[in-house]
Amino acid sequence: MPQTQAFVGVADHGGWAILVTAACDGTLIDRRRVELVEDSLPALPHHHECQLLPVDDAIALVQRVRASAEKHAALALSSLAARIPDIGGIALRARQALPETTAERIKDYRARNVADWVMYRTALACAAQARGWPVYWYDAKTVASSASRALRLDDFDAYFAALRAAVGPPWNADHKIALAAAIAAAAALASESRAQPIS
Secondary structure: OOOOOEEEEEEEEOOEEEEEEEEOOOOEEEEEEEEOOOOOOOOOOOOOHHHHOOHHHHHHHHHHHHHHHHHHHHHHHHHHHHHOOOEEEEEEEOOOOOOOOHHHHHHOHHHHHHHHHHHHHHHHHHHHHHOOOOEEEEOOOOHHHHHHHHHOOOOHHHHHHHHHHHHOOOOOHHHHHHHHHHHHHHHHHHHHHHHOOOO
16 A cells, blocks of 8 residues: 555534545645534424424435535535545544434434434535545544554554644544544554455
8 A cells, every 4th residue: 555645534413524635644635624514404403393293294304414414425525535646545433323314313212313423424425535535434433543553653642633723724533533533544444455355
């Protein structure tokens, strides 16, 4: 895997996300905030608005938000790819399992608390896969440790703090998670590539 290849780490929120792109050695290449839904739509429909609607209307609302998320995810990654042509993969926070249907997700308390996050991560994953980018699913609790191992660091917090001092704001906890995810993805996907047999 070329050391110049870039990897994208994502720290997502309801309706928006921080994308940090880094090289295999941890060098920062790009950082940006992207919107994942249009302003006229609710960012967390399962959790909020759908609770006040008849089920058919609620399902229709989720479908509109999902379509908007898919559109915005594709646009965000297209814009990133236009600036950085050699992207080797994307890292997204792991998704929780959900009931099969939208109606079940709206009714189930646990499911509706995570369904919106899963929707945005799925939209980003599909947009990435459409571009041929592998998807690396990370655990936010352990990703900094994975990044430290990949870079052979004793302290990822110190590495992040030094980089923050060099690049300036905005550079917060979301950027830290996204950077760590990009670095962890680079290492994991490189290992997968080396493990594949040569045809």
